[in-house]
Amino acid sequence: MSPDALMWLAIVAGGLAVYAIKLVGHLLPEHWLAEPRVARTAALVTVALLAALVAIQTFASGQGLTVDARLPALVVAAIALALRAPFLVVVVLGAAVAAGVRALGWMA
Amino acid sequence: MSVATGLYGISFGALSVAAGLSVLQTVVLSLIMFSGGSQFAYVGVIAAGGGGPAAVATGALVGVRNALYGARMAPLLGVRGWRRLLAAQVTIDESTAVATAQEEPRAVREGFWWTGVGIYVLWNSFVTLGALAGNALGDPRAWGLDAAAAAAFLGLVWARLADPVARAVGVGSAVVALALTPVLPAGLPVLAAAAIAVVVGWWRPGSTVPDDEEVGA
Numbered sequence: 640m641s642p643d644a645l646m647w648l649a650i651v652a653g654g655l656a657v658y659a660i661k662l663v664g665h666l667l668p669e670h671w672l673a674e675p676r677v678a679r680t681a682a683l684v685t686v687a688l689l690a691a692l693v694a695i696q697t698f699a700s701g702q703g704l705t706v707d708a709r710l711p712a713l714v715v716a717a718i719a720l721a722l723r724a725p726f727l728v729v730v731v732l733g734a735a736v737a738a739g740v741r742a743l744g745w746m747a
Numbered sequence: 748m749s750v751a752t753g754l755y756g757i758s759f760g761a762l763s764v765a766a767g768l769s770v771l772q773t774v775v776l777s778l779i780m781f782s783g784g785s786q787f788a789y790v791g792v793i794a795a796g797g798g799g800p801a802a803v804a805t806g807a808l809v810g811v812r813n814a815l816y817g818a819r820m821a822p823l824l825g826v827r828g829w830r831r832l833l834a835a836q837v838t839i840d841e842s843t844a845v846a847t848a849q850e851e852p853r854a855v856r857e858g859f860w861w862t863g864v865g866i867y868v869l870w871n872s873f874v875t876l877g878a879l880a881g882n883a884l885g886d887p888r889a890w891g892l893d894a895a896a897a898a899a900f901l902g903l904v905w906a907r908l909a910d911p912v913a914r915a916v917g918v919g920s921a922v923v924a925l926a927l928t929p930v931l932p933a934g935l936p937v938l939a940a941a942a943i944a945v946v947v948g949w950w951r952p953g954s955t956v957p958d959d960e961e962v963g964a
Binding site: 645646647648649650651652653654655656657658660661662663664665666667669671672673676677678679680681682683684685686687688689690691692693694695696697698699701702703704708709712713716717720725726727729730731732733734735736737738739741 | 751754755757758768772775776778779780781782784785787788789791792794795796798799800802803805806807808809810811812813814815816817818819820821822831832834835836838888889890891892893894895896897898899900901902903904905907908912913916917918919920921922923924925928929933936937938940941943944945947948949
């Protein structure tokens with residue numbers, strides 16, 4: 640299959656997987672998922688994946704690790720979040736800091 | 748809530764195109780998947796060079812909490828047949844949070860449907876706008892969109908880090924993912940980090956549950 644066809648396949652599969660999980664919740668008997676251990680594990684899995692994605696999106700460059708303009712952007716985003724800035728402000732600040740640092744030639 | 752959803756949708760659309768999806772792929776993904784955290788995670792794995800299977804697995808794992816919402820909502824909604832298929836699709840953080848905050852059974856149902864369907868329309872409209880805007884921008888790095896993705900993930904996880912156990916799991920996952928990056932194919936280090944959460948969540952009884960409902964999609 641062409642890379643484009645594979646991408647489409649992965650998009651439909653990903654969408655259906657997330658939908659199937661929602662449907663399973665509606666179809667299973669309530670007590671199956673009511674156990675605190677299940678809820679706790681599901682919540683922590685979300686935290687673990689998002690935290691890992693923060694790290695990868697900041698430091699990974701292919702198979703290597705690097706420090707570049709994404710790090711000061713993340714620091715500014717963290718400060719904005721600590722000051723309770725709205726989501727879009729945090730994202731736009733992150734982009735602006737990285738773009739600015741690169742435009743000034745301070746970091747790659 | 749609707750302004751927040753719109754702005755959040757624009758960020759997703761732009762970042763998805765920056766990750767390499769086309770505008771149409773971004774919109775189709777969003778229409779089928781319809782869960783903000785899962786969508787961001789999915790394109791995050793693609794942006795990091797991970798393959799389709801790793802992206803599907805990561806998106807699905809981030810969406811596991813929706814099954815818990817579904818189990819809570821099903822008895823309150825009391826729907827059967829095709830309506831149940833629709834109810835499942837709009838079972839997300841916001842619709843569950845609004846519905847379970849109501850007291851009257853009728854208000855629960857109305858809160859769920861109005862919030863769920865309203866956000867579905869709004870979210871996907873703004874994702875489309877964001878994707879078109881991202882497509883018009885050109886080089887994602889010159890605009891700092893790669894850093895915006897990191898900021899977006901930090902924003903998504905931030906409110907969930909109030910609990911000390913969640914914080915420890917978050918830091919541990921970040922370290923594990925970075926340590927494994929040079930040795931595993933892209934996409935797998937993020938999935939490996941989820942193993943920490945399973946171990947802690949399953950075998951460490953007594954830790955508190957971070958409240959997902961105040962966090963957003």
